[in-house]
Amino acid sequence: MLTSLQANILKFHGRNFAHHLFFRFIDGQSEPAATWIKEFASTRLTTALKQLEDSKLRRSDQNFDGGPIFTLSLAATGYDFLNKNDQKPDSITFQNRMRNNSDLLLDSPDDWDKEFTGQIDLLIIVADDNNATASDEASQIISQTAPFAVLLKNQRGNVLKTEVGVGIEHFGYADGVSQPMYLADEINDQEQPRIWDDKTNLDRLLVKEDKIDTNEFYGSYLVFRKLNQNVLAFKDAEGDNREALPSTKPDTALLPRVKDSSGNDNIELPGAMIVGRFENGTPVTMRSNEFQNDLPPTANLNPHRPTNDFDYSDDIGELALKCPYHAHIRLMNPRNGDPKADPSDLRTHRITRRGMPYDDNFDNENVRIPDEHILSITDDMLKKQKGINVGLLFMCYQNDIANAFEILQGFWAQGDIAPNADLKGIDSIISQASQDSRVLPEQWGVQGKVNPVKFDHFVTMKGGEYFFTPSKNFLMNL
Numbered sequence: 001m002l003t004s005l006q007a008n009i010l011k012f013h014g015r016n017f018a019h020h021l022f023f024r025f026i027d028g029q030s031e032p033a034a035t036w037i038k039e040f041a042s043t044r045l046t047t048a049l050k051q052l053e054d055s056k057l058r059r060s061d062q063n064f065d066g067g068p069i070f071t072l073s074l075a076a077t078g079y080d081f082l083n084k085n086d087q088k089p090d091s092i093t094f095q096n097r098m099r100n101n102s103d104l105l106l107d108s109p110d111d112w113d114k115e116f117t118g119q120i121d122l123l124i125i126v127a128d129d130n131n132a133t134a135s136d137e138a139s140q141i142i143s144q145t146a147p148f149a150v151l152l153k154n155q156r157g158n159v160l161k162t163e164v165g166v167g168i169e170h171f172g173y174a175d176g177v178s179q180p181m182y183l184a185d186e187i188n189d190q191e192q193p194r195i196w197d198d199k200t201n202l203d204r205l206l207v208k209e210d211k212i213d214t215n216e217f218y219g220s221y222l223v224f225r226k227l228n229q230n231v232l233a234f235k236d237a238e239g240d241n242r243e244a245l246p247s248t249k250p251d252t253a254l255l256p257r258v259k260d261s262s263g264n265d266n267i268e269l270p271g272a273m274i275v276g277r278f279e280n281g282t283p284v285t286m287r288s289n290e291f292q293n294d295l296p297p298t299a300n301l302n303p304h305r306p307t308n309d310f311d312y313s314d315d316i317g318e319l320a321l322k323c324p325y326h327a328h329i330r331l332m333n334p335r336n337g338d339p340k341a342d343p344s345d346l347r348t349h350r351i352t353r354r355g356m357p358y359d360d361n362f363d364n365e366n367v368r369i370p371d372e373h374i375l376s377i378t379d380d381m382l383k384k385q386k387g388i389n390v391g392l393l394f395m396c397y398q399n400d401i402a403n404a405f406e407i408l409q410g411f412w413a414q415g416d417i418a419p420n421a422d423l424k425g426i427d428s429i430i431s432q433a434s435q436d437s438r439v440l441p442e443q444w445g446v447q448g449k450v451n452p453v454k455f456d457h458f459v460t461m462k463g464g465e466y467f468f469t470p471s472k473n474f475l476m477n478l
């Protein structure tokens, strides 16, 4: 199976730089397209097996470089163009395309960036630790595909990491921490006492394409969304610059203050209660400040690797007073923190995130984070960008888009449907709806006065599509 499954599905490719190449096929050119894709699949495409073997080698030798990663995904229209209608993945949601599911997602496709408003057939991802190598490989692919495909967008992305190696997104929060796990070494490497187990069945991720003799071939559905992040507005509204404000400058914070467990003001706490984690990744349901030196050893928090071993079992009530029901990570993965839902059912809606930050400010040296700094990002560098042309290339894999991504985005983040409709409130990070009923307690973990929260729309959808990442076997047989 691993010799035919593409890389980046079971495990993040982990490269620093990536080019996401979006194409539309040219009418009448399906034969040269199929010929090129077959050749590409046999010579360049990275398999899951190669990725796993390379990551083993890297663990034993830190200098080992597995080289570039290449993946290829098709939109429903791509299958039609290649005359593979009979083998098109059968999900109606996938076949409908993202733009036609906009009633549920609350998207406005007419306002998306123009490169994403038309038909997208093909997505090729090229990633490498070296920026120049990734760019060269991308350029080669663009020129080789020109006879049969129009390049709609070459979307660059790059990781952002703090000095201690924690991956972050543009608002400055640790990201990519909590993920379903499919591989024995990752599963067995989880922290103890393992309050929360990320072990997940492969059938949440993989879709069987074919069985030939004893060989089984698998692919996976890929959701892509380009999400712009208005960093400066978010930071102002979050209130974490309140202390630095000169007395003449008005406080622009939209989030109310929240006192920590000792009754002290903590300017980082309201933001943490909106996301569900502090910027360094510490889960806010576990504690009311991000400093971990007064923790008992059992808490097992490591600043270099934010913990994922927690649940919400002692944070349940009419209002969750430590990590609110409307916190982004609690909505996206309620764990066992929804008193009205069956935790095993909630687990069926998990997605495997493979996103990457982007920074489109190529021509603006005053704003752009230079490549040499992407592995040692500070808060000041993020704020300097002001949130113009930066954000997240959100990507996730799953075995069923309707039952995974669309439940999370369409219902849990911005709808009124379970889990826990009467308690939760919309997601302050990704909801495209508005709502005024959310509150934060005046003190973390303490019942009493609550204050209203009106904090949303710092993320804007720029465009996206639903893809399927087929097996190498499928591509070689075009």
Ligand code: HEM
Binding pocket: 169, 170, 171, 173, 174, 175, 176, 177, 178, 179, 227, 228, 229, 275, 277, 328, 329, 330, 332, 333, 351, 391, 392, 394, 405, 408, 409, 429, 430, 459
């Ligand atoms: C710009 C947009 C977004 C930002 C800034 C953002 C930020 C974050 C952060 C900081 C975390 C916590 C760290 C972690 O556990 O990895 C997180 C977790 C998560 N996010 Fe997002 N996110 C965004 C978009 C989305 C979207 C569109 C979805 C799905 C519809 C999503 C689903 C999740 C999930 C499933 C988790 C893990 C929750 C858990 O298992 O505890 N995110 N996100």
